[in-house]
Amino acid sequence: MGIMKVLVGFIILWPLAGFLFNGLGRNYWSKKVIAYKATGYIVASFIASVFAFLYVQKHGAISVHYFDFINTDTIKIPFDFKVDALSALFLLVITGVGALIHLYSTSYMKEETAPHYARYFSYLNLFIFSMLILVLGDNFVVMFIGWEGVGLCSYLLIGYWFTNGNYNYAAKKAFIMNRIGDLGFLLAIFWLIVKLGSVNYNEVLTATSLAKLSTTDITGITLLLFVGAMGKSAQIPLFTWLPDAMAGPTPVSALIHAATMVTAGIYMITRSNILFSHSEITQNVIAIIGISTALLAATIAIKQNDIKKVLAYSTVSQLGYMFLGLGVGAYSGAVFHVITHAFFKALLFLGAGSVIHAMHHEQDIRKMGGLKSKLPITHLTFLIGCIAIAGVPPFSGFFSKDEILAAAFAKSPIYWVLGVIGAAMTAFYMFRLYTTTFLGNFRGTIDQESHLHESPVAMTLPLILLAVASALAGAIGFPEIMGGHHWLSHQLIPIVGEPHELGLAHSIEWVLMSVSVSIACIALVLAIFIYKKKTDEEPTTLVGKFFYHKWHIDELYNQAIVQPLNRFAGFLKYVIEKKVIDGAVNGTGKMVQYSARKVRLIQNGQVGYYILFMVVGIILLFMIWFNDTKILFFFNKLTKN
Amino acid sequence: MPIQYYIYFCLALFSLGVVGVLTRRNAIIVFMCIELMLNAVNLILVAFSKMHSGIAAQNGATNTAGIDAQIFVFFIMVVAAAEVSIGLAIIVMMYRNTRSIDINFLNRLKN
Numbered sequence: 001m002g003i004m005k006v007l008v009g010f011i012i013l014w015p016l017a018g019f020l021f022n023g024l025g026r027n028y029w030s031k032k033v034i035a036y037k038a039t040g041y042i043v044a045s046f047i048a049s050v051f052a053f054l055y056v057q058k059h060g061a062i063s064v065h066y067f068d069f070i071n072t073d074t075i076k077i078p079f080d081f082k083v084d085a086l087s088a089l090f091l092l093v094i095t096g097v098g099a100l101i102h103l104y105s106t107s108y109m110k111e112e113t114a115p116h117y118a119r120y121f122s123y124l125n126l127f128i129f130s131m132l133i134l135v136l137g138d139n140f141v142v143m144f145i146g147w148e149g150v151g152l153c154s155y156l157l158i159g160y161w162f163t164n165g166n167y168n169y170a171a172k173k174a175f176i177m178n179r180i181g182d183l184g185f186l187l188a189i190f191w192l193i194v195k196l197g198s199v200n201y202n203e204v205l206t207a208t209s210l211a212k213l214s215t216t217d218i219t220g221i222t223l224l225l226f227v228g229a230m231g232k233s234a235q236i237p238l239f240t241w242l243p244d245a246m247a248g249p250t251p252v253s254a255l256i257h258a259a260t261m262v263t264a265g266i267y268m269i270t271r272s273n274i275l276f277s278h279s280e281i282t283q284n285v286i287a288i289i290g291i292s293t294a295l296l297a298a299t300i301a302i303k304q305n306d307i308k309k310v311l312a313y314s315t316v317s318q319l320g321y322m323f324l325g326l327g328v329g330a331y332s333g334a335v336f337h338v339i340t341h342a343f344f345k346a347l348l349f350l351g352a353g354s355v356i357h358a359m360h361h362e363q364d365i366r367k368m369g370g371l372k373s374k375l376p377i378t379h380l381t382f383l384i385g386c387i388a389i390a391g392v393p394p395f396s397g398f399f400s401k402d403e404i405l406a407a408a409f410a411k412s413p414i415y416w417v418l419g420v421i422g423a424a425m426t427a428f429y430m431f432r433l434y435t436t437t438f439l440g441n442f443r444g445t446i447d448q449e450s451h452l453h454e455s456p457v458a459m460t461l462p463l464i465l466l467a468v469a470s471a472l473a474g475a476i477g478f479p480e481i482m483g484g485h486h487w488l489s490h491q492l493i494p495i496v497g498e499p500h501e502l503g504l505a506h507s508i509e510w511v512l513m514s515v516s517v518s519i520a521c522i523a524l525v526l527a528i529f530i531y532k533k534k535t536d537e538e539p540t541t542l543v544g545k546f547f548y549h550k551w552h553i554d555e556l557y558n559q560a561i562v563q564p565l566n567r568f569a570g571f572l573k574y575v576i577e578k579k580v581i582d583g584a585v586n587g588t589g590k591m592v593q594y595s596a597r598k599v600r601l602i603q604n605g606q607v608g609y610y611i612l613f614m615v616v617g618i619i620l621l622f623m624i625w626f627n628d629t630k631i632l633f634f635f636n637k638l639t640k641n
Numbered sequence: 642m643p644i645q646y647y648i649y650f651c652l653a654l655f656s657l658g659v660v661g662v663l664t665r666r667n668a669i670i671v672f673m674c675i676e677l678m679l680n681a682v683n684l685i686l687v688a689f690s691k692m693h694s695g696i697a698a699q700n701g702a703t704n705t706a707g708i709d710a711q712i713f714v715f716f717i718m719v720v721a722a723a724e725v726s727i728g729l730a731i732i733v734m735m736y737r738n739t740r741s742i743d744i745n746f747l748n749r750l751k752n
Binding site: 606607608611612615 | 662666
């Protein structure tokens with residue numbers, strides 16, 4: 001117990017120490033010191049996380065109490081951390097992938113000057129700190145603190161190159177869209193407090209507290225929680241910030257907008273799965289929104305030409321799959337996909353970063369091509385990432401995606417069909433990206449070609465490690481029909497319960513698996529075949545244009561929400577503010593000035609006038625006094641004598 | 642004689658003084674009007690003193706009632722005498738400096 005308190009403190013405080021060190025000392029330290037410290041702190045946190053994980057393996061879940069965050073008569077919110085199988089897994093992923101990305105960043109960001117380099121790493125450390133609070137919190141309020149912290153860090157890092165106005169715009173967009181979701185989360189917390197008087201997991205997420213909640217309560221709370229997840233995890237209708245978030249440095253996209261922060265929504269729903277399992281409506285909403293997002297983002301990804309945009313839409317699409325998994329009750333499948341996705345998507349983003357680095361900040365894949373021989377390590381690792389996300393066995397993406405699809409089939413075959421279509425599109429756009437970037441002939445300028453180089457070891461080492469993880473991570477959820485054990489779902493039994501029997505015969509599962517794999521493989525080969533020789537030019541067909549322009553969703557939001565809001569703000573500014581409020585304030589001043597101009601004429605410097613006014617005043621006073629009955633009485637008495 | 646006559650007379654005298662102060666520009670006449678007001682007050686004090694001592698005598702009390710008002714009058718006359726000496730001195734100085742005793746001329750502190 002005591003040792004655990006120290007250990008969890010270590011996990012949390014190392015990144016915070018890094019944030020303070022780099023943030024406060026940004027003008028003093030050399031880049032070398034900054035890089036070593038920032039990465040070293042995350043590695044230290046990772047080592048502590050490994051010990052925490054092993055402890056949980058041996059002794060089971062544990063909750064450590066630090067202090068009371070809020071303590072009143074009616075509600076008590078302790079600042080507690082919970083380490084159980086779920087949060088321990090997330091700890092490993094966050095600190096593990098986080099450490100690799102820090103290592104990668106030390107080289108990727110080396111063109112920055114020392115103060116900005118320190119700023120970058122302090123934000124990144126603060127992000128890890130917030131994310132750890134998010135997953136470690138033992139109640140919804142502590143989770144919400146981390147939830148807001150990661151949103152802030154996301155904003156800061158998207159707008160890292162703050163001199164570019166567009167990047168600031170993207171940062172603001174991400175922050176505001178997240179705020180919309182956060183409001184839902186906050187309302188859900190309030191609802192819980194009102195109904196149950198508690199936000200602690202061990203009091204809220206139990207059968208007794210469920211009995212106190214009506215069906216409406218559960219549906220309302222879960223829907224509001226899902227709105228929070230929607231914002232953070234970029235689901236319809238709040239997904240448009242994620243592609244724009246690619247304005248940030250590439251390692252940031254890898255860490256925050258692919259591997260960790262955007263999966264916070266999945267973590268939150270998995271954590272409160274008891275509530276979600278009791279609301280049929282919410283589950284259906286989640287599944288439908290998940291699969292719609294997966295398909296919509298996949299169609300957009302097919303037509304994008306910016307290497308990071310393709311990956312961003314791919315992330316949105318994969319998050320959609322995870323939500324499909326949550327919606328059909330495959331919680332461990334969703335967590336499994338979070339983990340494998342963290343590996344292969346971080347790998348893909350870092351690979352893209354390596355390509356961008358080699359191409360001197362060129363992101364348009366139409367100007368690349370033929371990089372296979374120039375960047376051998378990047379090429380090989382990127383290929384592994386593509387195969388993993390496309391769902392080709394035995395790479396990790398296959399196992400996690402298949403688990404979700406099998407559960408979807410058990411719920412409704414329509415989900416499965418749509419899911420397989422999405423998977424085929426995933427394979428197609430990933431190999432379109434791969435082929436256009438790495439195969440064929442080089443299409444950039446001669447100058448760029450002469451500078452092509454493989455990235456330094458600080459960048460290739462994370463790529464190699466993540467490639468290994470992407471290839472092998474499937475082992476943690478090796479399905480039982482293949483003679484495996486499915487270690488992950490056994491780990492998660494305390495949180496999500498026994499993996500429920502899908503009711504599918506093994507033969508059907510085999511058929512489903514082979515169908516999805518073969519369709520994905522066909523799409524994959526097709527993409528290589530199509531894009532081996534040519535690249536996508538501006539789309540000409542109607543549908544192609546529609547996908548290329550991202551379904552015009554940004555324009556729709558602009559017309560439907562942003563413009564009316566701007567007009568309303570304009571009304572407030574020009575009518576309410578300028579006319580009414582300024583009118584009242586300035587009117588008061590003008591009135592005083594006007595009356596002062598008039599009244600000061602009385603004071604004309606002639607003594608006679610002053611005496612006159614004095615006499616007039618005295619006469620007025622007397623008139624008032626004479627109205628007083630006492631004086632009248634006195635005079636009456638005089639007249640009687 | 643009823644007290645009202647004294648009151649009305651003093652009121653008239655006082656009002657004359659006030660009007661004089663307000664309307665005249667000659668410093669000496671203004672000064673005289675101030676004296677007029679003081680004396681109107683003196684007169685009414687004496688009148689009331691007499692009235693009160695008369696009432697007290699009817700009721701059989703000692704005959705010192707109302708005597709304090711007459712003492713006041715002496716005070717006022719003394720103060721007025723002192724005031725006259727200073728005021729006239731000021732007017733003399735004013736005349737020496739400005740060759741005028743017009744009080745409307747004394748607005749040099751304006752602006």
